[in-house]
Amino acid sequence: MGWQLSRFALTKQVPLTISRGTTAKVEHLLLEFSYGGCTGRGETGGFDTGQRCFDTPALEQELRQWLPSLGADAPPPRQQWRSLLAPLSPPARCAVDLALHDWWGKQMGYPLWQLWGLGLDRLKPTSITLGLGSVEEMLQRLNSWRCMLPATRVKLKLGSPAGISHDQALVEALLPHLAGAELQVDANGGWDLETAKFMLPWLVDRGVVLVEQPLPARSGDEQDFAALHGLAPIAIVADESCWGIEDMLRLAPYVQGVNLKLLKTGGLTDAFLMAQLAQHLNLNLMLGCYSDSSLLNGAAAQLLPLVEWPDLDSHLNLINDPFLAPPRQGDLLMPSQLPGIGVP
Structure with missing residues (x-):
């Protein structure tokens, strides 16, 4: 059993600004796991949600210190992965979890969504981010997004440091240009309670479907x-407030959805558990990303049959993505038909 860890850079075609700052370029880690003539791959990288911050060099150090503990024997049964990876931070856990899932799917000869018993009859379009x-x-x-795909779902970032008047000006200016597209907004925690109380009815009056x-x-x-x-x-959707199952349970009475991101959940193991739990809690799911490549978004795409609001557009804004993008028809992303994560 062999592990290989390497860095790679990702550069955005258009830098993305949210309430906490602007991102133009990141460095991520590729983790490759080989055993029995088969190689699985996982991805991770640093990110900052405001209350929690992870640094890529620190994640690399964490993984290099932990990986030797696995030894050279065959990988443990899939049922043991969650407990085995528990000591790792969520983004470090994500890299190992994805590599193991990719390897398992390739060994079985099927994509993960098929191994999970999911179908492709209920896929929804992904949003594009402004x-x-x-x-x-x-x-x-x-306009640049529309040169690439239909953009039938638009997510507008709000919570501007310039204040609520700028947020409102953006919404009002965008409305005439939607051409029937669904409008979502994401404040990224940029409002206080009184601002949120004012903005929710104001946004409803302008046809916004979720905050x-x-x-x-x-x-x-x-x-x-x-x-x-x-x-x-x-609909109110929790993102930065929801990392795992415990967060989902405490927030479920007060929100209509949660945003699953594999770097927060620690990979596919807990993300799939959370997706199943969401059905019992009557919660809708958003499936999001950070500055992620097609490998990480291709892994997330395996969950698309369970998701109401896909938000996997980061790889479409990269100028140096080292991986092939998940298949799509217009703005309808699909899980790959290839084994494992399905990203060549």
Whole structure:
């Protein structure tokens, strides 16, 4: 059993600005696991959600220190992966979890979605993201997206440091250009409670269908979400506040959805468990990304049959993606038909 860890750079064609800052380039890690003539691959990288921050060099050090503990024997049964990887941080765990899943699927000869017993009859279009900026920059970005795909679902980043008036100006300027597209907004925790209480009904009046992470993530923030519950007929989706099963359970009474990102959940093992639990909690799922390549988004795409709001567009904004993108028809992303994660 052999492991190989290497770095690779990812550069955005258009830098993305959110309430916490701008990202133009990141460095990620590729983890390759080989055994029995078969190689599985996983990806991870640093990210910052405001309340939790992970650094790529620190993740590399964590993985290099932990991987030798696996020894050279055959990988453990899949049922043991969750407990085996528990000591790792979520993004480090993600790299190992994806490599093991990719290897397992390739050994079995099927893509993960088929091994999980999922079908492809309920796939939904992915949203495309418009970052914070001027009105002119926002509309230019929308036009550039439309040169690539239909953009039937648009996610607008709000929570501007310039204040609520700038957020409102962006929404008002965008509305005439939607051409029937669904509009979502993501404040990335950039509003306080009073601003959120004002903005939710205001956004409903303008046809917005969901608001993602309106409030800052913090310990006990379920009470903040409770203060918004039932205020307006709009779906509230928790992202930075929801990392794992425990977060999903505490937030479920007050939100209509949660955003699963594999770097937060620690890979596919817990993400699949959370997706199954969401069905019992009557929660819809968003499936999101950070500055991720086609490998990480291709792994996430295996969950698409369970997702109401796909948001896997980061790989479409890269100028140096080292992997082949997951298949898509227009803005309808699909899990690969190839074995494992399915990303060549």
